[in-house]
Amino acid sequence: MEHQDTSQRFMIDDSSIRGEWCRIESTYQAVIAKHDYPLAVRGLLGEMMVAATMLSSTLKFEGRLTLQARGNGPLQLATVECTHDKHLRAIARWQGETDSLTFTQLLDSAHLAITIEPTKGEAYQGIVPLEHENLSRCLEHYFQQSEQLDTRIWLNEGDGRAAGFMIQVLPYNSTDSAMLDKSEDDKAEDWIRAVALADTLKAEEHLSLPIEELLHRLYHEESVRLFDAQPVTFKCSCSRERMSKALVSVGKDELDDILAEQEQITMNCEFCNASHIFDKMDVHMLFDASNPNNDTNTH
């Protein structure tokens, strides 16, 4: 069976419930191949990647969504970025033994920052305390508290893949006219039923079944509308131009000091392991305002 990396939206007809689904394999593999991550760290990165992808699908503008967990446990940092066109990159930093640890032990008193950066407009950041037993519970609480939206999220990682399934009650005004006739009790009933059915999803089904089959398995008594699949890919946004800007921010004097001791400065991107090398001439050119070629050579 072919497992393409995709993200897809669905709606349960005659209800105010919509859903997101995402499964990644090559994208996930590309990320975990860059560093020698322990199993527990890999697993969390996989879950964060599908979560970020599903959350980015709820945005209605171009830009980038970042999930960043920072804690005091062995996992100090985990960051996942997802753009509106579903380009993902991710990285984690850890130390010591991690594999027998639970989510809470791994992150210890951690916070998750959800940052939304529209290409045009102001960035927005929400902070989620990671005080529940797993990432999905923490994100559900975030939606409940910040958006007042009933949300359930299922995240799985295994067999070199990661998968996410999310359902959410749409705000009242965005539902169709058929919903106006429905009582609050009936709507609550719809939600309880949709959650109970999704709760029967087994991890191996989640990680392997095509979405059509998966939705049929869960909601064959309902009519479900499935929207177009969106491809998800690993793509790093680093470039020689961005590295150049980082070097400029260090300042000419400091760079000159470094270059007095070594031939060149190597800038490594932690997300994709790309190296960008700047020799004395390159650094000189960075501070030469008349040079029009400072921002070429992206990779």
Ligand SMILES: [Zn+2]
């Ligand atoms: Zn990179």
